[in-house]
Amino acid sequence: MSEEEVEATGWDAIEDQMKRLYGQQEPKHYAAMLPYRLGGKDPLSGISAYEAQQPYPHWHFVTFGFSELYDKESENLEYSGYGFELTFRLARSAEEQEPPGWGISLLQNMARYVFSSGNIFASGHYLDANGPICLGADTRLTALAFIDDPELPAVDTPNGRVEFLQMVGITADELEAMMTWNTTSFLHASEEMLPAYITDLARDSLLRLPAIKEAVRLGIERDGSQTGILYVDELGFEPAKGRLLGTAPAVLTMGARQAASVASLLRGRLLKGKPLRLTCPKLQIILEPAQETGCVQDGEIVRISLSEESILELETKLQPKEGEFRLSTAKELKVQVRKTYIKDQEGNVVETIG
Known part of the structure:
Protein backbone atom coordinates (compact mmCIF):
# COMPACT_ATOMS: atom_id res chain seq x y z
CA MET A 1 0.00 0.00 0.00
CA GLY A 224 -45.06 15.51 23.16
CA SER A 225 -42.29 17.50 21.50
CA GLN A 226 -38.59 16.70 21.06
CA THR A 227 -37.69 20.41 20.99
CA GLY A 228 -36.29 21.34 24.38
CA ILE A 229 -34.33 24.39 23.20
CA LEU A 230 -35.60 27.10 20.84
CA TYR A 231 -33.23 29.77 19.52
CA VAL A 232 -35.02 33.11 19.16
CA ASP A 233 -33.93 36.27 17.35
CA GLU A 234 -35.42 38.66 19.88
CA LEU A 235 -35.82 37.82 23.54
CA GLY A 236 -36.07 40.02 26.61
CA PHE A 237 -37.11 39.99 30.24
CA GLU A 238 -37.73 42.68 32.83
CA PRO A 239 -38.39 41.63 36.43
CA ALA A 240 -41.38 42.90 38.37
CA LYS A 241 -40.85 46.35 39.89
CA GLY A 242 -42.37 47.98 42.92
CA ARG A 243 -44.08 51.33 42.39
CA LEU A 244 -46.19 53.80 44.32
CA LEU A 245 -49.59 52.33 43.51
CA GLY A 246 -48.60 48.68 43.34
CA THR A 247 -46.19 46.41 41.51
CA ALA A 248 -45.41 46.53 37.80
CA PRO A 249 -45.54 43.00 36.34
CA ALA A 250 -42.55 41.13 34.97
CA VAL A 251 -42.31 41.50 31.19
CA LEU A 252 -41.44 38.71 28.76
CA THR A 253 -40.60 39.99 25.26
CA MET A 254 -40.13 38.01 22.07
CA GLY A 255 -40.25 38.53 18.33
CA ALA A 256 -43.34 37.74 16.29
CA ARG A 257 -41.39 35.25 14.20
CA GLN A 258 -41.05 32.80 17.10
CA ALA A 259 -44.32 33.56 18.89
CA ALA A 260 -46.31 30.92 17.03
CA SER A 261 -43.57 28.33 17.55
CA VAL A 262 -43.49 28.99 21.29
CA ALA A 263 -47.28 28.70 21.46
CA SER A 264 -47.19 25.35 19.65
CA LEU A 265 -44.43 24.01 21.88
CA LEU A 266 -46.23 24.83 25.13
CA ARG A 267 -48.60 21.90 24.63
CA GLY A 268 -45.93 19.45 23.49
CA ARG A 269 -43.47 20.37 26.25
CA LEU A 270 -44.98 21.97 29.36
CA LEU A 271 -48.25 20.05 29.30
CA LYS A 272 -46.13 16.87 29.07
CA GLY A 273 -44.19 17.91 32.16
CA LYS A 274 -41.11 19.03 30.20
CA PRO A 275 -39.42 22.46 30.27
CA LEU A 276 -38.84 24.66 27.20
CA ARG A 277 -35.67 26.75 27.03
CA LEU A 278 -35.76 29.94 24.95
CA THR A 279 -32.29 31.21 24.21
CA CYS A 280 -30.45 34.07 22.52
CA PRO A 281 -26.81 35.17 22.88
CA LYS A 282 -27.31 37.13 26.13
CA LEU A 283 -30.33 35.54 27.76
CA GLN A 284 -31.95 32.19 28.49
CA ILE A 285 -35.55 31.88 29.60
CA ILE A 286 -36.75 28.53 30.89
CA LEU A 287 -40.50 27.97 30.78
CA GLU A 288 -41.47 25.13 33.11
CA PRO A 289 -44.68 23.58 34.43
CA ALA A 290 -45.53 24.21 38.08
CA GLN A 291 -48.43 24.40 40.50
CA GLU A 292 -48.21 28.19 40.63
CA THR A 293 -46.91 30.86 38.27
CA GLY A 294 -43.75 32.75 39.20
CA CYS A 295 -40.54 34.32 37.83
CA VAL A 296 -37.00 33.98 39.17
CA GLN A 297 -33.93 35.57 37.57
CA ASP A 298 -30.32 34.56 38.20
CA GLY A 299 -28.01 36.58 35.98
CA GLU A 300 -28.65 35.68 32.35
CA ILE A 301 -30.99 32.81 33.22
CA VAL A 302 -34.69 33.40 33.93
CA ARG A 303 -37.08 30.71 35.11
CA ILE A 304 -40.78 31.29 34.49
CA SER A 305 -43.02 28.75 36.19
CA LEU A 306 -46.49 28.35 34.71
CA SER A 307 -49.56 26.60 36.05
CA GLU A 308 -51.61 24.44 33.67
CA GLU A 309 -54.22 27.20 33.42
CA SER A 310 -51.53 29.75 32.54
CA ILE A 311 -49.99 27.44 29.94
CA LEU A 312 -53.33 26.98 28.17
CA GLU A 313 -54.08 30.71 28.26
CA LEU A 314 -50.62 31.62 26.97
CA GLU A 315 -50.97 29.10 24.17
CA THR A 316 -54.20 30.78 23.07
CA LYS A 317 -53.08 34.41 23.37
CA LEU A 318 -49.56 34.13 21.95
CA GLN A 319 -49.88 35.10 18.27
CA PRO A 320 -47.32 36.13 15.59
CA LYS A 321 -48.37 39.78 15.62
CA GLU A 322 -47.25 42.88 17.47
CA GLY A 323 -48.97 43.58 20.76
CA GLU A 324 -48.97 42.91 24.49
CA PHE A 325 -51.21 41.16 26.96
CA ARG A 326 -51.42 39.97 30.54
CA LEU A 327 -52.61 36.57 31.65
CA SER A 328 -55.77 36.51 33.74
CA THR A 329 -54.35 33.44 35.46
CA ALA A 330 -51.00 35.15 36.16
CA LYS A 331 -51.36 38.90 36.40
CA GLU A 332 -47.77 39.24 37.61
CA LEU A 333 -46.57 38.49 34.04
CA LYS A 334 -46.99 40.61 30.92
CA VAL A 335 -46.05 39.35 27.45
CA GLN A 336 -44.90 41.65 24.65
CA VAL A 337 -44.62 40.57 21.01
CA ARG A 338 -42.59 42.79 18.68
CA LYS A 339 -42.40 42.81 14.91
CA THR A 340 -39.68 40.69 13.33
CA TYR A 341 -37.81 42.05 10.34
CA ILE A 342 -36.30 39.42 8.02
CA LYS A 343 -33.26 40.78 6.18
CA ASP A 344 -31.23 39.52 3.24
CA GLN A 345 -27.44 39.19 3.19
CA GLU A 346 -27.10 42.89 2.31
CA GLY A 347 -29.17 43.94 5.33
CA ASN A 348 -32.30 44.87 3.38
CA VAL A 349 -35.66 44.08 4.94
CA VAL A 350 -37.35 41.47 2.75
CA GLU A 351 -40.20 40.47 5.07
CA THR A 352 -41.95 41.83 8.14
CA ILE A 353 -43.68 39.47 10.55
CA GLY A 354 -46.20 40.89 12.97
Whole structure:
Protein backbone atom coordinates (compact mmCIF):
# COMPACT_ATOMS: atom_id res chain seq x y z
CA MET A 1 0.00 0.00 0.00
CA SER A 2 1.46 3.37 -0.99
CA GLU A 3 1.91 6.35 1.31
CA GLU A 4 -0.76 8.25 -0.63
CA GLU A 5 -3.30 5.44 -0.12
CA VAL A 6 -2.54 5.33 3.61
CA GLU A 7 -3.10 9.08 3.92
CA ALA A 8 -6.46 8.91 2.10
CA THR A 9 -8.05 6.15 4.17
CA GLY A 10 -10.91 8.39 5.31
CA TRP A 11 -11.69 9.41 1.73
CA ASP A 12 -11.48 5.79 0.55
CA ALA A 13 -13.93 4.67 3.24
CA ILE A 14 -16.56 7.08 1.91
CA GLU A 15 -16.00 6.03 -1.70
CA ASP A 16 -16.25 2.37 -0.72
CA GLN A 17 -19.72 2.97 0.68
CA MET A 18 -20.84 4.72 -2.52
CA LYS A 19 -19.38 1.93 -4.69
CA ARG A 20 -21.50 -0.53 -2.72
CA LEU A 21 -24.57 1.33 -4.03
CA TYR A 22 -23.45 2.40 -7.49
CA GLY A 23 -20.76 -0.08 -8.48
CA GLN A 24 -18.25 1.39 -10.94
CA GLN A 25 -20.37 4.41 -11.84
CA GLU A 26 -18.08 7.44 -12.21
CA PRO A 27 -19.68 10.24 -10.17
CA LYS A 28 -19.69 13.92 -11.02
CA HIS A 29 -17.06 15.22 -8.62
CA TYR A 30 -16.52 18.82 -7.57
CA ALA A 31 -13.25 19.52 -5.78
CA ALA A 32 -12.34 22.67 -3.88
CA MET A 33 -9.79 24.63 -5.90
CA LEU A 34 -8.06 25.98 -2.79
CA PRO A 35 -8.18 24.13 0.55
CA TYR A 36 -10.10 25.90 3.31
CA ARG A 37 -7.12 25.72 5.65
CA LEU A 38 -5.09 27.69 3.09
CA GLY A 39 -7.61 30.49 2.79
CA GLY A 40 -10.07 28.95 0.35
CA LYS A 41 -13.80 29.70 0.57
CA ASP A 42 -15.05 26.11 0.34
CA PRO A 43 -14.63 24.08 3.58
CA LEU A 44 -15.32 20.73 1.92
CA SER A 45 -12.51 19.07 -0.02
CA GLY A 46 -15.02 17.70 -2.48
CA ILE A 47 -18.59 16.72 -3.29
CA SER A 48 -19.63 13.80 -5.49
CA ALA A 49 -23.01 13.38 -7.20
CA TYR A 50 -24.25 9.96 -8.37
CA GLU A 51 -27.10 9.25 -10.77
CA ALA A 52 -29.61 7.16 -8.81
CA GLN A 53 -32.62 5.52 -10.49
CA GLN A 54 -34.65 4.20 -7.55
CA PRO A 55 -37.28 4.88 -6.32
CA TYR A 56 -37.22 7.47 -9.14
CA PRO A 57 -34.39 9.38 -10.87
CA HIS A 58 -32.43 11.66 -8.59
CA TRP A 59 -28.96 12.96 -7.81
CA HIS A 60 -27.36 11.45 -4.73
CA PHE A 61 -24.76 13.87 -3.33
CA VAL A 62 -22.14 12.94 -0.73
CA THR A 63 -19.61 15.25 0.91
CA PHE A 64 -15.92 14.80 1.67
CA GLY A 65 -14.57 16.92 4.48
CA PHE A 66 -16.68 16.85 7.64
CA SER A 67 -14.72 13.73 8.60
CA GLU A 68 -10.95 13.27 8.59
CA LEU A 69 -10.03 12.23 5.07
CA TYR A 70 -6.31 11.75 5.54
CA ASP A 71 -4.28 11.54 8.75
CA LYS A 72 -5.97 11.42 12.16
CA GLU A 73 -5.69 14.91 13.66
CA SER A 74 -8.38 15.21 16.33
CA GLU A 75 -8.03 13.81 19.84
CA ASN A 76 -11.41 12.09 19.65
CA LEU A 77 -10.58 8.50 18.75
CA GLU A 78 -14.22 7.40 18.55
CA TYR A 79 -15.30 9.72 15.74
CA SER A 80 -13.58 10.92 12.60
CA GLY A 81 -13.59 14.72 12.53
CA TYR A 82 -17.12 15.96 13.14
CA GLY A 83 -18.29 12.35 12.95
CA PHE A 84 -20.46 12.61 9.83
CA GLU A 85 -20.68 13.40 6.15
CA LEU A 86 -23.77 14.92 4.55
CA THR A 87 -25.79 13.39 1.73
CA PHE A 88 -28.55 15.02 -0.29
CA ARG A 89 -30.98 13.43 -2.74
CA LEU A 90 -32.37 15.82 -5.35
CA ALA A 91 -35.03 14.95 -7.93
CA ARG A 92 -33.50 14.69 -11.42
CA SER A 93 -35.29 15.34 -14.70
CA ALA A 94 -34.71 13.12 -17.74
CA GLU A 95 -32.73 15.76 -19.62
CA GLU A 96 -30.38 16.67 -16.77
CA GLN A 97 -26.77 15.74 -17.51
CA GLU A 98 -25.17 17.70 -14.66
CA PRO A 99 -26.36 18.13 -11.06
CA PRO A 100 -27.69 21.61 -10.25
CA GLY A 101 -24.99 23.92 -8.97
CA TRP A 102 -27.17 25.20 -6.16
CA GLY A 103 -27.04 21.76 -4.52
CA ILE A 104 -23.25 21.98 -4.39
CA SER A 105 -23.45 25.51 -2.95
CA LEU A 106 -25.99 24.44 -0.33
CA LEU A 107 -23.73 21.67 0.95
CA GLN A 108 -20.75 24.03 1.11
CA ASN A 109 -22.89 26.55 3.01
CA MET A 110 -23.77 23.85 5.54
CA ALA A 111 -20.04 23.20 5.95
CA ARG A 112 -19.33 26.91 6.45
CA TYR A 113 -21.89 26.97 9.24
CA VAL A 114 -20.40 23.92 10.98
CA PHE A 115 -16.77 24.97 10.53
CA SER A 116 -17.38 28.53 11.75
CA SER A 117 -19.73 27.79 14.65
CA GLY A 118 -18.60 24.35 15.78
CA ASN A 119 -22.26 23.30 15.91
CA ILE A 120 -22.73 19.88 14.36
CA PHE A 121 -25.73 18.21 12.76
CA ALA A 122 -27.27 14.93 13.90
CA SER A 123 -30.20 12.80 12.89
CA GLY A 124 -33.40 14.49 14.05
CA HIS A 125 -32.08 18.04 13.71
CA TYR A 126 -33.70 20.74 11.58
CA LEU A 127 -32.65 24.13 10.23
CA ASP A 128 -34.75 27.08 9.05
CA ALA A 129 -33.25 28.53 5.84
CA ASN A 130 -35.35 31.72 6.17
CA GLY A 131 -36.20 31.50 2.49
CA PRO A 132 -36.11 29.05 -0.44
CA ILE A 133 -33.37 26.45 -0.06
CA CYS A 134 -32.63 27.22 -3.73
CA LEU A 135 -32.30 30.98 -3.95
CA GLY A 136 -34.68 32.49 -6.46
CA ALA A 137 -36.62 29.28 -7.00
CA ASP A 138 -40.41 29.12 -6.90
CA THR A 139 -40.56 26.51 -4.15
CA ARG A 140 -42.23 26.02 -0.79
CA LEU A 141 -39.15 24.30 0.62
CA THR A 142 -37.67 26.81 3.07
CA ALA A 143 -36.04 24.59 5.68
CA LEU A 144 -33.97 21.43 6.07
CA ALA A 145 -34.32 18.31 8.17
CA PHE A 146 -31.59 15.75 8.90
CA ILE A 147 -31.98 11.98 9.11
CA ASP A 148 -29.75 8.95 8.67
CA ASP A 149 -29.34 8.20 4.96
CA PRO A 150 -31.59 5.14 4.42
CA GLU A 151 -28.99 3.37 2.25
CA LEU A 152 -25.75 4.39 3.96
CA PRO A 153 -25.21 2.99 7.46
CA ALA A 154 -22.46 4.40 9.66
CA VAL A 155 -18.98 3.09 8.92
CA ASP A 156 -15.91 2.63 11.09
CA THR A 157 -12.82 4.08 9.42
CA PRO A 158 -9.18 4.10 10.57
CA ASN A 159 -9.84 7.66 11.76
CA GLY A 160 -13.04 6.81 13.66
CA ARG A 161 -16.75 6.42 13.08
CA VAL A 162 -18.51 8.31 10.26
CA GLU A 163 -22.30 8.62 9.98
CA PHE A 164 -24.08 9.63 6.78
CA LEU A 165 -26.70 12.31 7.44
CA GLN A 166 -29.15 13.08 4.68
CA MET A 167 -30.48 16.61 4.26
CA VAL A 168 -34.17 16.81 3.33
CA GLY A 169 -35.86 19.93 2.00
CA ILE A 170 -39.06 20.71 3.94
CA THR A 171 -41.77 23.37 3.99
CA ALA A 172 -42.35 25.93 6.75
CA ASP A 173 -45.40 24.11 8.13
CA GLU A 174 -43.56 20.79 8.04
CA LEU A 175 -40.77 22.42 10.06
CA GLU A 176 -43.38 23.61 12.55
CA ALA A 177 -44.77 20.07 12.79
CA MET A 178 -41.30 18.63 13.39
CA MET A 179 -40.63 21.19 16.10
CA THR A 180 -43.87 20.45 17.89
CA TRP A 181 -43.54 16.68 17.47
CA ASN A 182 -40.40 14.87 16.30
CA THR A 183 -38.32 15.20 13.12
CA THR A 184 -37.55 11.51 12.70
CA SER A 185 -41.11 10.42 13.50
CA PHE A 186 -42.54 12.92 10.99
CA LEU A 187 -40.22 11.72 8.22
CA HIS A 188 -40.92 8.07 8.98
CA ALA A 189 -44.66 8.77 8.84
CA SER A 190 -44.10 10.40 5.42
CA GLU A 191 -41.98 7.65 3.82
CA GLU A 192 -44.69 6.57 1.38
CA MET A 193 -45.16 10.12 0.06
CA LEU A 194 -41.48 11.03 0.37
CA PRO A 195 -39.61 7.89 -0.78
CA ALA A 196 -35.89 7.84 0.09
CA TYR A 197 -36.46 11.37 1.45
CA ILE A 198 -35.77 12.83 -2.01
CA THR A 199 -35.96 16.62 -2.16
CA ASP A 200 -38.23 17.88 -4.94
CA LEU A 201 -38.49 21.66 -5.24
CA ALA A 202 -41.88 21.33 -6.97
CA ARG A 203 -43.68 19.41 -4.24
CA ASP A 204 -46.39 20.77 -1.97
CA SER A 205 -46.58 20.46 1.81
CA LEU A 206 -47.23 16.94 3.05
CA LEU A 207 -49.53 18.41 5.68
CA ARG A 208 -52.14 18.95 2.97
CA LEU A 209 -52.67 15.19 3.23
CA PRO A 210 -55.20 14.30 5.97
CA ALA A 211 -53.28 11.14 6.93
CA ILE A 212 -50.07 13.08 7.66
CA LYS A 213 -51.90 15.83 9.51
CA GLU A 214 -53.61 13.22 11.69
CA ALA A 215 -50.33 11.40 12.31
CA VAL A 216 -48.82 14.63 13.61
CA ARG A 217 -51.79 15.33 15.87
CA LEU A 218 -51.71 11.86 17.36
CA GLY A 219 -47.92 11.94 17.66
CA ILE A 220 -47.91 15.19 19.65
CA GLU A 221 -50.68 13.88 21.87
CA ARG A 222 -48.76 10.63 22.48
CA ASP A 223 -45.12 11.78 22.55
CA GLY A 224 -45.06 15.51 23.16
CA SER A 225 -42.29 17.50 21.50
CA GLN A 226 -38.59 16.70 21.06
CA THR A 227 -37.69 20.41 20.99
CA GLY A 228 -36.29 21.34 24.38
CA ILE A 229 -34.33 24.39 23.20
CA LEU A 230 -35.60 27.10 20.84
CA TYR A 231 -33.23 29.77 19.52
CA VAL A 232 -35.02 33.11 19.16
CA ASP A 233 -33.93 36.27 17.35
CA GLU A 234 -35.42 38.66 19.88
CA LEU A 235 -35.82 37.82 23.54
CA GLY A 236 -36.07 40.02 26.61
CA PHE A 237 -37.11 39.99 30.24
CA GLU A 238 -37.73 42.68 32.83
CA PRO A 239 -38.39 41.63 36.43
CA ALA A 240 -41.38 42.90 38.37
CA LYS A 241 -40.85 46.35 39.89
CA GLY A 242 -42.37 47.98 42.92
CA ARG A 243 -44.08 51.33 42.39
CA LEU A 244 -46.19 53.80 44.32
CA LEU A 245 -49.59 52.33 43.51
CA GLY A 246 -48.60 48.68 43.34
CA THR A 247 -46.19 46.41 41.51
CA ALA A 248 -45.41 46.53 37.80
CA PRO A 249 -45.54 43.00 36.34
CA ALA A 250 -42.55 41.13 34.97
CA VAL A 251 -42.31 41.50 31.19
CA LEU A 252 -41.44 38.71 28.76
CA THR A 253 -40.60 39.99 25.26
CA MET A 254 -40.13 38.01 22.07
CA GLY A 255 -40.25 38.53 18.33
CA ALA A 256 -43.34 37.74 16.29
CA ARG A 257 -41.39 35.25 14.20
CA GLN A 258 -41.05 32.80 17.10
CA ALA A 259 -44.32 33.56 18.89
CA ALA A 260 -46.31 30.92 17.03
CA SER A 261 -43.57 28.33 17.55
CA VAL A 262 -43.49 28.99 21.29
CA ALA A 263 -47.28 28.70 21.46
CA SER A 264 -47.19 25.35 19.65
CA LEU A 265 -44.43 24.01 21.88
CA LEU A 266 -46.23 24.83 25.13
CA ARG A 267 -48.60 21.90 24.63
CA GLY A 268 -45.93 19.45 23.49
CA ARG A 269 -43.47 20.37 26.25
CA LEU A 270 -44.98 21.97 29.36
CA LEU A 271 -48.25 20.05 29.30
CA LYS A 272 -46.13 16.87 29.07
CA GLY A 273 -44.19 17.91 32.16
CA LYS A 274 -41.11 19.03 30.20
CA PRO A 275 -39.42 22.46 30.27
CA LEU A 276 -38.84 24.66 27.20
CA ARG A 277 -35.67 26.75 27.03
CA LEU A 278 -35.76 29.94 24.95
CA THR A 279 -32.29 31.21 24.21
CA CYS A 280 -30.45 34.07 22.52
CA PRO A 281 -26.81 35.17 22.88
CA LYS A 282 -27.31 37.13 26.13
CA LEU A 283 -30.33 35.54 27.76
CA GLN A 284 -31.95 32.19 28.49
CA ILE A 285 -35.55 31.88 29.60
CA ILE A 286 -36.75 28.53 30.89
CA LEU A 287 -40.50 27.97 30.78
CA GLU A 288 -41.47 25.13 33.11
CA PRO A 289 -44.68 23.58 34.43
CA ALA A 290 -45.53 24.21 38.08
CA GLN A 291 -48.43 24.40 40.50
CA GLU A 292 -48.21 28.19 40.63
CA THR A 293 -46.91 30.86 38.27
CA GLY A 294 -43.75 32.75 39.20
CA CYS A 295 -40.54 34.32 37.83
CA VAL A 296 -37.00 33.98 39.17
CA GLN A 297 -33.93 35.57 37.57
CA ASP A 298 -30.32 34.56 38.20
CA GLY A 299 -28.01 36.58 35.98
CA GLU A 300 -28.65 35.68 32.35
CA ILE A 301 -30.99 32.81 33.22
CA VAL A 302 -34.69 33.40 33.93
CA ARG A 303 -37.08 30.71 35.11
CA ILE A 304 -40.78 31.29 34.49
CA SER A 305 -43.02 28.75 36.19
CA LEU A 306 -46.49 28.35 34.71
CA SER A 307 -49.56 26.60 36.05
CA GLU A 308 -51.61 24.44 33.67
CA GLU A 309 -54.22 27.20 33.42
CA SER A 310 -51.53 29.75 32.54
CA ILE A 311 -49.99 27.44 29.94
CA LEU A 312 -53.33 26.98 28.17
CA GLU A 313 -54.08 30.71 28.26
CA LEU A 314 -50.62 31.62 26.97
CA GLU A 315 -50.97 29.10 24.17
CA THR A 316 -54.20 30.78 23.07
CA LYS A 317 -53.08 34.41 23.37
CA LEU A 318 -49.56 34.13 21.95
CA GLN A 319 -49.88 35.10 18.27
CA PRO A 320 -47.32 36.13 15.59
CA LYS A 321 -48.37 39.78 15.62
CA GLU A 322 -47.25 42.88 17.47
CA GLY A 323 -48.97 43.58 20.76
CA GLU A 324 -48.97 42.91 24.49
CA PHE A 325 -51.21 41.16 26.96
CA ARG A 326 -51.42 39.97 30.54
CA LEU A 327 -52.61 36.57 31.65
CA SER A 328 -55.77 36.51 33.74
CA THR A 329 -54.35 33.44 35.46
CA ALA A 330 -51.00 35.15 36.16
CA LYS A 331 -51.36 38.90 36.40
CA GLU A 332 -47.77 39.24 37.61
CA LEU A 333 -46.57 38.49 34.04
CA LYS A 334 -46.99 40.61 30.92
CA VAL A 335 -46.05 39.35 27.45
CA GLN A 336 -44.90 41.65 24.65
CA VAL A 337 -44.62 40.57 21.01
CA ARG A 338 -42.59 42.79 18.68
CA LYS A 339 -42.40 42.81 14.91
CA THR A 340 -39.68 40.69 13.33
CA TYR A 341 -37.81 42.05 10.34
CA ILE A 342 -36.30 39.42 8.02
CA LYS A 343 -33.26 40.78 6.18
CA ASP A 344 -31.23 39.52 3.24
CA GLN A 345 -27.44 39.19 3.19
CA GLU A 346 -27.10 42.89 2.31
CA GLY A 347 -29.17 43.94 5.33
CA ASN A 348 -32.30 44.87 3.38
CA VAL A 349 -35.66 44.08 4.94
CA VAL A 350 -37.35 41.47 2.75
CA GLU A 351 -40.20 40.47 5.07
CA THR A 352 -41.95 41.83 8.14
CA ILE A 353 -43.68 39.47 10.55
CA GLY A 354 -46.20 40.89 12.97
